[in-house]
Every structure is written in structure tokens, then in C-alpha cells.
Amino acid sequence: MRANQLYPEARLLTYSDFPTKFTWHEKGDVKEWRPRKNDLVIGRLYFVNPNEGERYYLRMLLNVVHGTCSFKYIRTVDGVEHPTYMSACKALRLLGDDGEWVESIREASQWQSGKQLRELFVIILLFCGVTNQEKFFWDCFPFLSEDVAYNQCRLLDNEDLMFSHDELVNYTLIYIDNILYGNCHSLVDFPNLPQLNHSLLSIGSNRLIAAERTYNVEEEIRIFNELYSGLNVAFILYLVVEGQAKHICGEQLLLLFDRMERLFYQSRHLALLLCTAHSRFNIPIDIDKDSTCGIHVGSDLAELINIVELIIWDEAPLQHRYSFEVVDREFRDVCRYYVVGCENKVFGGKVVVLGGDFRQILSVIQHGTRSDVVSSCINKSEGLWNSCRFFLTTNMRFKWIHDMGVGRLPTCTVEGDDDGTWITIPDDLLIPVADNPIDAVTSIVFPDILSSVNDISYIKERCILCPTNDDVDMINLHVLCMMSGDMHEMLSADEICRSTDNFAELEIMYSSEFLNTLRFLGIPNHKLNLKVGAPIILLRNLNLQRGLCNGTRLVITQISRRVLEAVIIIGTHIGEKVLIGRIDMTASDTKWPFRFKRRQFPVKVCFAMTINKSQWQTFNHVCAFLVKPVFSHGQLYVTASHVNSRAGLHFYIDNNGKCGNNMTKNVVYKEVFYNLPLHGINNIE
Numbered sequence: 001m002r003a004n005q006l007y008p009e010a011r012l013l014t015y016s017d018f019p020t021k022f023t024w025h026e027k028g029d030v031k032e033w034r035p036r037k038n039d040l041v042i043g044r045l046y047f048v049n050p051n052e053g054e055r056y057y058l059r060m061l062l063n064v065v066h067g068t069c070s071f072k073y074i075r076t077v078d079g080v081e082h083p084t085y086m087s088a089c090k091a092l093r094l095l096g097d098d099g100e101w102v103e104s105i106r107e108a109s110q111w112q113s114g115k116q117l118r119e120l121f122v123i124i125l126l127f128c129g130v131t132n133q134e135k136f137f138w139d140c141f142p143f144l145s146e147d148v149a150y151n152q153c154r155l156l157d158n159e160d161l162m163f164s165h166d167e168l169v170n171y172t173l174i175y176i177d178n179i180l181y182g183n184c185h186s187l188v189d190f191p192n193l194p195q196l197n198h199s200l201l202s203i204g205s206n207r208l209i210a211a212e213r214t215y216n217v218e219e220e221i222r223i224f225n226e227l228y229s230g231l232n233v234a235f236i237l238y239l240v241v242e243g244q245a246k247h248i249c250g251e252q253l254l255l256l257f258d259r260m261e262r263l264f265y266q267s268r269h270l271a272l273l274l275c276t277a278h279s280r281f282n283i284p285i286d287i288d289k290d291s292t293c294g295i296h297v298g299s300d301l302a303e304l305i306n307i308v309e310l311i312i313w314d315e316a317p318l319q320h321r322y323s324f325e326v327v328d329r330e331f332r333d334v335c336r337y338y339v340v341g342c343e344n345k346v347f348g349g350k351v352v353v354l355g356g357d358f359r360q361i362l363s364v365i366q367h368g369t370r371s372d373v374v375s376s377c378i379n380k381s382e383g384l385w386n387s388c389r390f391f392l393t394t395n396m397r398f399k400w401i402h403d404m405g406v407g408r409l410p411t412c413t414v415e416g417d418d419d420g421t422w423i424t425i426p427d428d429l430l431i432p433v434a435d436n437p438i439d440a441v442t443s444i445v446f447p448d449i450l451s452s453v454n455d456i457s458y459i460k461e462r463c464i465l466c467p468t469n470d471d472v473d474m475i476n477l478h479v480l481c482m483m484s485g486d487m488h489e490m491l492s493a494d495e496i497c498r499s500t501d502n503f504a505e506l507e508i509m510y511s512s513e514f515l516n517t518l519r520f521l522g523i524p525n526h527k528l529n530l531k532v533g534a535p536i537i538l539l540r541n542l543n544l545q546r547g548l549c550n551g552t553r554l555v556i557t558q559i560s561r562r563v564l565e566a567v568i569i570i571g572t573h574i575g576e577k578v579l580i581g582r583i584d585m586t587a588s589d590t591k592w593p594f595r596f597k598r599r600q601f602p603v604k605v606c607f608a609m610t611i612n613k614s615q616w617q618t619f620n621h622v623c624a625f626l627v628k629p630v631f632s633h634g635q636l637y638v639t640a641s642h643v644n645s646r647a648g649l650h651f652y653i654d655n656n657g658k659c660g661n662n663m664t665k666n667v668v669y670k671e672v673f674y675n676l677p678l679h680g681i682n683n684i685e
Contacts, residue, residue: 003033004067011067057085060094063513064491078561092561094493094512098131100599102139104562104581111558111565112579114147118172120563120579122179123542125190127583128599133192145172170197182545184280278323281330287322293330297337305331306338309351316354317672318615320363321381328384346387354378354388358672359405360641361615361634366521373633374672385675398646400426405637407668414659422659423666431652433661437627438478441652445623446479446607453483456555459535460569461620464608465639467630473525475608475625483531488559490528492516492600497586500594515596520587524600532556536566537609540583540602547573551616553606554578564601570617611635618642623650629665636666 003022004010010033013021022033061074068074075082077091089095101124108120121144130136137144148171153161163171173196177187187195278285280301282293295301316324328347335348342348363376379385403409404423413420434440442449445462452458466472480487494515496506516526522539530536535555542548547568554566557577564580580601587596609617611630615638622643630636643649653661 004069007035009035014064014066015062015068054085057089060089060512061085061092063516064092064094092491094491098136100562100582101128101130101136105140105143107560108563108565108579108581109143109146111563112577114144115175116577116579117143117146118175119179119543119546120581122176122183123548123583124581125180126183126185127540127542127585127602128581129584133190134194137193141169141172144176145169148172148175166197169194179543179545183543281327283323283326287320287326289322289325291322291326293326295330295334297334302334302337305334305348305350310353311347311350312353312355314355315616316356316378317358317360317362318356319378320365320376321378321384322376324378324384325381346384357405358676359634359637359668361612361632361638362669362672364612370669374669377672379672379675401637401640404640404666405634405668406673407666407670409666411666412663414655414663416658417665421665421667422663425651425653425662425664427662429646429649429651430662431623431650433652433654437625437652437654438475441623441625441650442475442479442482442607444650445621449479449482450484453533456567456569459555460553463606463614463617463619463621464623464625465611465614466608466625467611467628467635469519469610471625471627472608472610476605477529479607480529480531480534480605483533485531485533488530490530490561490601492524492526492528492582492598494518494526494596494598497595497597503594506594510594518587518592518596520596520598523585523587523598524602524604526598526600528601528603530556530559530564530605532559535569535606536564536603537606537613538580538603540585542580542583542602543578546576546578547571548578548580551613553617554580554603564603611639614638614642618644619648620644621648621650623652626651626653626664629655630667631665633667633669633672636664637668 003018007022010018010022018033019036021036023036025032025034058074062068065074072081075085075088077088080091082088082091086095090099104124105117105121108117117140121140124130124136125133145168148168149161149163152163152171153159173187173194177196180186180189187193282295282301284291284293295305313319313324331348331350332343332345333348335342335350339349346352358377358379362373365372365376368376374380379388400409409423411420412422414422431440431444441464445464446452464475466475494512496503496510496515500506519525524539533555535553538548538550538552538554541550549571552568553570554568556564556566558565562581565577566580567577568574580603582599582601584597584599585602587598608625611624612632612635619642622639624636624639630639640649651664653664655661655663
């Protein structure tokens with residue numbers, strides 16, 4: 001602590017970082033830290049068992065608090081001195097408990113009204129493992145019901161109405177139940193919560209069917225015409241039903257929309273599909289060839305499947321074929337109870353339109369080989385693909401990008417690479433190699449950022465795309481530091497799930513600071529740096545009805561330790577303000593001998609993003625940051641094809657002398673095209 005008073009540079013370090021810059025000197029009565037002159041070393045703190053109470057929490061704080069000058073300083077968070085180290089850890093959100101959820105609602109109530117608070121309540125209920133759901137509801141009830149009486153008075157056009165406490169509770173539960181239905185749940189799934197008093201309700205017998213019928217036909221036709229006229233590439237497929245080909249194209253498809261009961265799934269990337277098809281059809285996340293959906297005959301969902309006649313499933317090549325196969329099996333099983341012989345028809349006799357582009361990124365198989373990725377595609381499912389018919393191809397991209405996608409550009413082999421996948425990038429698209437590559441890229445993609453950062457359209461139309469998360473994190477931090485405003489450091493609460501075998505032994509073996517260093521695909525890091533005005537991208541599906549899906553981009557408007565307020569900048573809910581709280585996220589399929597849980601905001605800054613994450617995004621200005629080349633099928637094609645004009649496309653390439661800096665890898669798995677009707681790619685232009 002004395003060193004922090006003597007040396008200004010020491011105040012930038014945590015206690016565990018001290019040995020990297022200082023050495024401990026002990027001679028006689030003199031005991032002090034002095035600046036290090038030799039090479040850097042790695043420091044560590046003595047282990048403290050979690051059962052040792054305050055010592056354990058002090059150790060946890062020493063890993064995150066910078067420039068400690070006293071023990072009082074360690075216990076002070078946001079200007080408030082806490083009586084114990086444990087309470088200071090809770091204030092910093094380093095510990096997880098149900099109290100955090102109530103405080104999240106309380107903090108958010110200062111910014112938003114009852115509707116947004118109820119949506120946040122449902123998100124917490126679905127994703128945060130609340131242990132005492134009944135207490136959570138009653139603690140939050142004053143905030144959740146704040147506008148209920150006013151809404152009912154407006155609905156009934158009578159401002160003098162008075163409601164009893166039980167009536168307010170029931171109306172509040174109706175609002176919550178409606179939000180849950182939008183997320184494929186209901187209050188019945190949470191028996192510990194207060195339940196609806198049905199004597200006060202008049203709701204249709206099947207709200208799933210009612211929800212699918214709530215659309216304006218004229219508005220849907222207008223949207224279809226607008227979107228169809230701007231299509232870039234679409235491989236639209238249809239399935240043989242009852243032995244006859246259902247020829248659907250252009251206006252015929254539109255007319256079919258108009259006269260059929262519809263179930264429309266726009267799975268523009270893997271995550272959005274998980275929010276729709278996976279949720280609606282109960283498709284397992286960890287799927288295999290023997291998985292089932294568990295749809296019960298006679299349920300609301302079974303009745304919905306029975307009456308629907310058309311299903312549109314976009315981005316089919318990106319999904320694992322097991323997803324389609326399990327839905328096929330489930331539809332056959334469900335529909336046979338309503339129509340004789342459906343068990344022998346593909347998808348139970350339903351027309352299923354699949355859309356997608358096989359030149360883009362395919363299904364992600366963790367630790368999978370090239371053959372694993374190719375075999376996971378829908379066109380490798382013999383039982384389904386033999387019933388498919390290809391009927392429409394539209395291509396409006398310029399020929400160079402098209403040839404890149406199908407692997408027809410001239411290639412060569414470079415030293416140390418036997419694949420022969422390297423192509424030449426046109427000179428007019430290249431950014432010259434610079435001593436500071438991040439500065440060079442940001443100055444091209446985000447010119448005048450200091451004066452334009454508050455312009456949402458400026459933020460929305462620009463992005464830097466990278467193959468790996470490491471490069472993404474470096475660029476995002478660099479641009480964040482360029483922005484004005486206070487940097488908010490949001491720290492996660494990490495722990496080993498208590499359901500893990502040998503939990504007690506593993507908790508002692510793996511310290512909290514070690515857990516903080518772990519990084520997992522699809523889970524934000526322990527330390528999340530944010531600023532008001534920064535763009536963020538969601539990493540989880542939170543609320544489909546409000547447009548909060550994995551991949552949605554937003555701009556932060558307000559920040560607290562428990563809740564973020566942000567405005568949506570893409571999709572159908574542009575301009576709407578939403579609340580995002582911390583949720584519990586678990587990592588599966590890891591190399592560690594435990595199940596890991598991290599409580600953090602499910603977001604990531606997105607001045608830069610990975611190529612895979614950008615699969616369904618479109619920008620006016622894009623730069624591919626390729627200090628490391630792409631490594632998977634379709635990544636370079638996605639980078640080049642998701643910009644609106646050639647003038648907005650740039651490449652920064654640095655091959656470190658391996659070959660010329662106008663060359664980069666273009667990975668194309670040509671075998672994925674072999675059994676397509678366009679085999680040979682000769683008839684795609």
C-alpha cells in the first residue's frame with residue numbers, strides 16, 4: 001500500500017500484478033516494494049480456501065482492485081465503504097446470488113417503465129437460475145405492476161376504475177405470461193410463481209395458433225415485394241410432398257403465403273434459428289442422430305404443426321442436418337394421429353421451403369475435420385435431400401466475389417502450405433501494411449470517429465471483420481479507448497457448477513482468478529469494457545418478440561453494474577430501447593473436468609467482430625483484417641459478399657514475409673457442391 005502512495009505507476013496494478021513491475025526487498029527493519037529492473041515475471045497470491053470467509057474475499061478483491069492504499073480503500077466500491085470484504089465483492093458483482101436479480105430490476109426502474117421491467121424479469125427468469133422464484137416475484141412486484149392499473153383503465157376507457165390487490169397481481173401475471181409465451185414458455189412451467197386466476201381470463205384455447213394468425217396480409221405482401229426485389233443470392237429449395245412437386249416461385253409463393261396458414265422461420269444465422277425453430281420445435285441444442293424433440297400428441301404445439309401448410313427455413317446450409325432429420329421424424333410421428341399415412345411422407349406431408357447459400361459458412365463443428373463439416377450439411381442427408389428439388393437461383397454480386405465463393409479464382413501454393421488455396425486480392429481493395437495495423441484499419445473504416453460516434457447510422461454501417469476473437473478484442477479495445485467518456489469495467493462472477501462431480505475438491509483446486517482467465521466460444525470474457533455510445537452485439541437469444549436475438553446489434557445508452565440500457569440498430573425493432581441484465585451462461589463440451597458457469601452481460605463490443613458472427617449482417621464499409629488468414633469454408637466469401645458496394649470493401653493483409661501482402665487464403669470445400677443440382681457450378685452466373 002505504501003508503494004501505491006510512492007509510485008504513481010503502481011496505482012495501475014492489482015496486488016497480484018505487482019511482481020511484474022516491482023520486487024520485494026527485506027533487509028533488517030526495511031521491508032518495501034521497489035521498481036523492477038530485470039525481466040518481467042508472473043506473480044501469484046497465496047491460495048486461500050473458500051471456507052476461510054473474509055480472507056477468501058480479501059484475496060478475491062486483491063485480484064481486481066487497482067492502486068490499493070488502505071484496507072478501507074479495498075472495501076470501497078463506487079464511493080461507498082462496505083463493512084466486510086464479502087459485501088464489497090457483492091457490490092462489484094463478483095459473487096452470484098438471487099439478490100442481484102432484484103437489484104437489477106430496481107436499478108432498471110430508474111430508466112424504464114413496467115413493460116420493459118417485465119421483459120427483463122422474464123429474461124432473468126429464463127436464463128439466470130433464480131433459486132427462490134416466488135420471493136423474486138414479490139420483491140419485484142411493485143416495479144412490475146407499476147403501470148398495470150393505468151393500462152387496464154385505458155383499455156376499458158374508464159379512468160375511475162379501482163382494482164383490488166389480487167386483480168393487480170392477476171393482470172401483472174397475464175402480462176408476464178404473454179411475454180413467456182413469446183419465448184415458448186408459460187407460467188405453468190414455473191410452478192413456484194403465483195399462477196393465473198382463470199376465472200378472470202378469457203383467452204383462446206390455443207394461443208400458439210392465435211399468435212401465428214396475428215399478421216396483416218397487405219403488410220406482409222408489401223414487405224415480401226420489398227425484400228424479394230433486393231435479394232442478392234438465394235438457393236431456394238422445396239420438398240416433394242405426396243409424390244408431387246410443389247412448384248413455388250415468385251408471385252406463386254406470395255399467393256401461397258396469402259391463402260395458407262403460415263409458420264415462417266427466418267433463421268438468418270445459427271443463433272436466430274435456435275431462437276425460433278429450436279425453441280418452437282424443441283430441437284435439442286446438443287443434437288445427435290438419435291435425438292428427439294419430445295412434442296406430445298394433443299399439445300398446443302402438435303395442433304399448430306397439424307394445421308400449418310408451409311414452413312420456410314432460411315440459411316439451411318448453416319444448420320446441422322440432424323436438426324432437419326429430427327424435425328422430419330417428429331412431424332411424421334405427430335401428423336399420423338391427424339392424417340392417415342403421414343408417417344410415410346417427408347415432414348409428415350408439410351411443404352418445407354429451405355433457403356441458403358452453400359458458398360457461405362457451413363455448420364460449425366467443434367474440433368471437427370473438413371469431412372465432418374461437409375457431412376453435417378443438409379445435402380448429405382439422403383433421406384431428405386433425395387426429396388428436394390432446386391428451383392431458383394438469383395445472383396447480383398459481381399463476378400469476382402462469385403468466383404471466390406465457388407473456388408474458381410486462380411490459386412497457388414506458398415511455402416509451408418500444401419493446399420494451394422492462396423488467391424490474389426486486387427490492389428484497389430488493399431490497405432498498405434503499416435507499423436500500427438490497428439490504427440491503419442480503424443482510420444479507414446471509422447474516419448472522424450470522435451465527431452461521429454454519436455451518429456447511430458455511422459456506427460451501424462461500418463465493421464472490421466477478423467477470423468479470430470483475439471484480433472477482434474484488440475481492435476475493439478483500441479477503438480473504445482479512442483472514444484470520449486468513462487470506461488466501465490464490468491467483471492463477471494465465475495464458478496464451477498455445483499452439479500459437477502467432486503465439486504468440493506475441484507473448487508479448492510481451481511481458484512477464482514484462474515476461472516476468470518478462462519475463455520469459451522459464445523461466452524463473454526471475465527472483464528468486459530464498455531462505454532456509453534459503444535456498439536454491442538448480443539451473444540444470446542433473450543426475447544425474440546423484442547428483437548433481442550443472438551447477433552442483434554445495439555448501441556449502449558446507459559450503464560449500471562447490473563443493467564445496461566441500449567437502443568437496437570438493426571432488424572425490425574430499430575430505435576427501440578431495451579434493458580439487458582447479467583445472466584448465467586454455462587460452457588459445454590470443454591476440456592476442463594468441470595461444468596463452468598459465468599454470470600455476465602451477454603454482449604460484446606462490435607466495432608470489430610468475427611467473420612462467422614457477421615454471417616447475416618450487411619454493411620456499407622467493411623475491412624477484412626487478415627494478419628491471420630481465414631481457416632474455414634466460406635469465410636472470405638462472407639467477408640466480401642456482405643458489403644453493399646465494391647468501394648466499401650477493404651483488405652488489410654500482412655503475411656509476415658511468407659508471401660506477398662496482396663495474397664491470402666480462400667478456403668472452399670468444393671465437395672459440398674457435388675450433389676447439388678448446380679454441380680460443377682457452371683450454371684451459376
